Amino acid sequence: MNSIRTKLFDLLISARPLLQFTLNVRKRNLMFTWHSLALNTDGSFRSNVWKGNNLPIQNIYVTSHRYYSKNTSHGSLITPETSSASELTMKENVCDSVALLEEECSFPVSENEDWSSEMKWIKSQESKDVLSPPKDLSEIDNLSPELRPTFNLAAYANRSHTLQQLIKLGVDLSNWDKRKHINSFILKLDFERDMKKYLMFLHDVGVEADDLGKWLTVNPLIFKENLENLQVRLDYLHSMNFSPDQITRIISKNPNWLLFSTVRIDNRLGYFQRTFHLTGAEVRLLATKQPKLITMNLFSIKRTSFAIEEEMGFSPSEMKSLLLSQPKIWRANGVSLLRRFEIAHNQIGLSHSQIVQFPQILMxxxxxxxxxxxxxxxxxxxxxxxxxxxxxxxxxxxxxxxxxxxxxxxxxxxxxxxxxxxxx
Structure with a gap:
C-alpha cells in the first residue's frame, strides 16, 4: 500500500508542463476514474484529485513549478517560502486522499496484490463475444437492453404482467396502438391495483366474461373514470325505468356509453324524444335496440333525418316508424342510403309505405x-x-x-x- 501512495505522489510532483495524468481503478464491474490533472508552468490550473459523495478531497495549485496545497476543509494556504513544507503537506494530503478513496470504495487492496490478474479479467470481458449463447437461458432477459419508447405495445408484452392479463382476457392490443395516448396510459397501470375493480364492476353490470376483451378493446378509457361516477350513471338508467336486462344490453353493446355523463345522456334521450315525438317507452326501446345511436355525433343524426324527410319525402310519422323498426338507418352512410332509396323507389317502384313496411331494403x-x-x-x-x-x-x-x-x-x-x- 505504501508503494502505491509513493508512486502516486511521485507522479504528481514530477509532472511536466502540459502533462495529463489519469488513474483508473477497477474492481470487477465498478470503475473509478480520477479527474485529469494538467500542469502548466505559464498559468495556474486547479483540479479535484477525487470526489467522494460530492465532497472535494484535495485541491492542488501549480504555478511555475511551485506547488501549493490548499485544504478545502480548513482553507489554509501554504506559501512559496515554505516549499519543503508544501511538498510534505501535499504528500500527506494525497496519501490521506488515497486512504479515503480506499475507505469509501471498500477496495480489498493489499500490500502484495497483483494487479495483473485484474487487468487479465478486464481483457477477458472486453474480448467476450456478445453473440455467444449464454450459459443459462434464464439470463437472456437480463442481458437484453432496456426498453425504449416504441410505437406499439408488443415490445412490452413479455415483461408486463398487466398486458399479459389483458391478452388473456382477449383484448386486441393492436387496436390501442392506433389511438393516441392510450399506450402510455395503459403501461402506467397495475392490473391488480388499477384494473381489477373495473372488471368486477362490469361483471356486476352484466357484461359476459367472454366479452370483456372486446369491451375493453373498444373502451380502454374506462380506467380513467371514477367508479363512483360510473355507479351514478347506472343509477340514472334505473331512475329512468330501464330494466336490468335493458341496462345490461346497453352497456354490453355500447362500451362508450359509460363515458358520457348523466347530463349528456339525458340531453341525447331528450333530443330523440322531442325530434321524433317518442313516448318514454319508445325512448327506452330505441336506446336498448340501438344504444350506439344515442351516443353518435348529433350532426350525422341531423343530416340523416334531413335526407329522409326532405330528400326522400317520408312524412314525420313514417320517419318515426323507420327509426323504431330500423334505427341502423341513421348510422348508415348518407350517399349509400340515397342510392338504395333511388333503386327501391324509382327503379323497382316501391312506395314509401312499402319501404316503411320493409325497411331492411335500405340496409x-x-x-x-x-x-x-x-x-x-x-x-x-x-x-x-x-x-x-x-x-x-x-x-x-x-x-x-x-x-x-x-x-x-x-x-x-x-x-x-x-x-x-x-x-x-
Whole structure:
C-alpha cells in the first residue's frame, strides 16, 4: 500500500508542463476514474484529485513549478517560502486522499496484490463475444437492453404482467396502438391495483366474461373514470325505468356509453324524444335496440333525418316508424342510403309505405337489390303489389341467399341465375 501512495505522489510532483495524468481503478464491474490533472508552468490550473459523495478531497495549485496545497476543509494556504513544507503537506494530503478513496470504495487492496490478474479479467470481458449463447437461458432477459419508447405495445408484452392479463382476457392490443395516448396510459397501470375493480364492476353490470376483451378493446378509457361516477350513471338508467336486462344490453353493446355523463345522456334521450315525438317507452326501446345511436355525433343524426324527410319525402310519422323498426338507418352512410332509396323507389317502384313496411331494403347492398330485381324482371316475376297474383315480397330481394331466392321466389335453377349474372 505504501508503494502505491509513493508512486502516486511521485507522479504528481514530477509532472511536466502540459502533462495529463489519469488513474483508473477497477474492481470487477465498478470503475473509478480520477479527474485529469494538467500542469502548466505559464498559468495556474486547479483540479479535484477525487470526489467522494460530492465532497472535494484535495485541491492542488501549480504555478511555475511551485506547488501549493490548499485544504478545502480548513482553507489554509501554504506559501512559496515554505516549499519543503508544501511538498510534505501535499504528500500527506494525497496519501490521506488515497486512504479515503480506499475507505469509501471498500477496495480489498493489499500490500502484495497483483494487479495483473485484474487487468487479465478486464481483457477477458472486453474480448467476450456478445453473440455467444449464454450459459443459462434464464439470463437472456437480463442481458437484453432496456426498453425504449416504441410505437406499439408488443415490445412490452413479455415483461408486463398487466398486458399479459389483458391478452388473456382477449383484448386486441393492436387496436390501442392506433389511438393516441392510450399506450402510455395503459403501461402506467397495475392490473391488480388499477384494473381489477373495473372488471368486477362490469361483471356486476352484466357484461359476459367472454366479452370483456372486446369491451375493453373498444373502451380502454374506462380506467380513467371514477367508479363512483360510473355507479351514478347506472343509477340514472334505473331512475329512468330501464330494466336490468335493458341496462345490461346497453352497456354490453355500447362500451362508450359509460363515458358520457348523466347530463349528456339525458340531453341525447331528450333530443330523440322531442325530434321524433317518442313516448318514454319508445325512448327506452330505441336506446336498448340501438344504444350506439344515442351516443353518435348529433350532426350525422341531423343530416340523416334531413335526407329522409326532405330528400326522400317520408312524412314525420313514417320517419318515426323507420327509426323504431330500423334505427341502423341513421348510422348508415348518407350517399349509400340515397342510392338504395333511388333503386327501391324509382327503379323497382316501391312506395314509401312499402319501404316503411320493409325497411331492411335500405340496409342491403344496392347491387344485390338491383341484380335480383333485374333477374325477376327478365323472367316476368317482378310483381310487388300484394293485391295482385304472383306477389313477391320486397324482403325476398335482400333476406334470403341465392339458392332460396332461385327455388322459392324466382322458381328457376341457380345455374340460370348465375348465367344471368355473368352477363352483367
Amino acid at each position: 342491403s347492398r344496392d347491387f344485390r337489390i338491383k341484380q335480383r330485381h333485374d333477374y325477376l324482371k327478365l323472367i316476368g316475376r317482378d310483381q310487388y303489389d300484394p293485391l295482385k297474383p304472383n306477389y313477391v315480397s320486397p324482403s325476398a330481394l335482400v333476406s334470403s341467399d341465392d339458392v332460396e331466392f332461385c327455388t322459392t321466389i324466382a322458381k328457376t335453377s341457380v345455374q340460370n341465375f348465375n348465367d344471368f349474372l355473368k352477363t352483367r
